[in-house]
Amino acid sequence: MRRAARRALYRLEQRGIALPAAPAPPIAARSAPRPVRAWVSGIDGSGSRAAWIVFEGDFGGLRLCSLILNDVAGIVEVAGGDVTRKRLDHEMAELRASQKLPWVEVEPGVAVRGVVGALRAHEAAGTGPPAAFDRWRPLFAAAPAPPPLPAPAAADETVVERSAELLGLPDLAGWFLEPEDVQADAVELLQARESRLVVSEEARAEREAAIVARVVDRELGPDARRLWARRLLEMALVFDAEQRGEHAALARAAAAALLDDSRPPGRIPFARALATRALEVAGEVSLGRLGADVARRRPAQSPRAR
Structure with missing residues (x-):
C-alpha cells in the first residue's frame, strides 16, 4: 500500500503537480514554573519572616526561592536557584x-501572598526589592493569585481579655512597640x-497606668492597629500548622479587637501589653543596660529606588 502511494505521488510530481507539505507537528509551549511547595x-518583632517557595517546571526541575519579607520595608533579602x-x-x-522562630509548611499561595504584600510595601514606600529579585519576578507574576488573608470572626470577649498572654510566648518575645518612640514616656515612668x-x-499604679494608656492611644492609631492585626492573623496560621489551637484563637481574638474601630485600643489587653513591654525595653535603653540598636524594632528601608 505504501509503495503504491509513493508511486502515485511520483507520477503527480512528474506532471508538475506538487502536493502541499504536511504541517509540522506543533511545538509544545513551555509554561512558567509554578509554585508547588512553600x-x-x-x-x-520587626515584622520580618523567612519564606521558601519551590517552583516546578514542565519537566520536573525545581527552583528554590528564599526570601526575607518585611511587612513595612518589603523584600529584604532574596536568594536561590x-x-x-x-x-x-x-x-x-x-x-x-x-x-x-516557628517554621511550618503552608500552601504555596500563603507564601506568595507574603511576597505580594512585600511588593505593595515597596510601592507605598517608593522603593524597590533587591536586584536579585528581578529573576524571580516573572515567576511570581505568572503564579495564581494568592488567597486573601482570612478575616477573623467577631471577637470573643473572654478570649480578648486573655490576649496579653500571647506576649508570654517565646515565639512573640520580640513583639513590642518601637522603643525609640516611647523613650520620653519610659523616662517619665522611671x-x-x-x-x-x-x-x-x-496613686503610683494609677500614674503608671496613665502613662501606658497615653502610649497606647498615641502609638496605636488606625494604621498601626491594622498592621498588628495582620501580624496576628498570619501568626494564627502558623499556630494552626503547629496544632496550637489555643494560641491561634488568642491571636485571632486580639486581631478582631484591633480591627474593631469602635473599641478603644486601651481596652485591648494585647495592645496594653505591647506598650508596657516597649516602655520596659526603652527604660533599659535609658539606663544603659541595653543598646538602642538591639532594642530597635523599626526595619531598615530598602535603599533601591524604583
Whole structure:
C-alpha cells in the first residue's frame, strides 16, 4: 500500500503537480514554573519572616526561592536557584535545626501572598526589592493569585481579655512597640517609680497606668492597629500548622479587637501589653543596660529606588 502511494505521488510530481507539505507537528509551549511547595517562619518583632517557595517546571526541575519579607520595608533579602529534591530535604533539615522562630509548611499561595504584600510595601514606600529579585519576578507574576488573608470572626470577649498572654510566648518575645518612640514616656515612668515623694501604691499604679494608656492611644492609631492585626492573623496560621489551637484563637481574638474601630485600643489587653513591654525595653535603653540598636524594632528601608 505504501509503495503504491509513493508511486502515485511520483507520477503527480512528474506532471508538475506538487502536493502541499504536511504541517509540522506543533511545538509544545513551555509554561512558567509554578509554585508547588512553600514554608514560612513566624514573624519577628520587626515584622520580618523567612519564606521558601519551590517552583516546578514542565519537566520536573525545581527552583528554590528564599526570601526575607518585611511587612513595612518589603523584600529584604532574596536568594536561590535550581535545587534537587535531595538537596532541598538537606537544606530543610539544617534550617529546622537552627531556626529560632516557628517554621511550618503552608500552601504555596500563603507564601506568595507574603511576597505580594512585600511588593505593595515597596510601592507605598517608593522603593524597590533587591536586584536579585528581578529573576524571580516573572515567576511570581505568572503564579495564581494568592488567597486573601482570612478575616477573623467577631471577637470573643473572654478570649480578648486573655490576649496579653500571647506576649508570654517565646515565639512573640520580640513583639513590642518601637522603643525609640516611647523613650520620653519610659523616662517619665522611671522617674515616677524612683520618686522619693511619699505616695500610695494606688496613686503610683494609677500614674503608671496613665502613662501606658497615653502610649497606647498615641502609638496605636488606625494604621498601626491594622498592621498588628495582620501580624496576628498570619501568626494564627502558623499556630494552626503547629496544632496550637489555643494560641491561634488568642491571636485571632486580639486581631478582631484591633480591627474593631469602635473599641478603644486601651481596652485591648494585647495592645496594653505591647506598650508596657516597649516602655520596659526603652527604660533599659535609658539606663544603659541595653543598646538602642538591639532594642530597635523599626526595619531598615530598602535603599533601591524604583
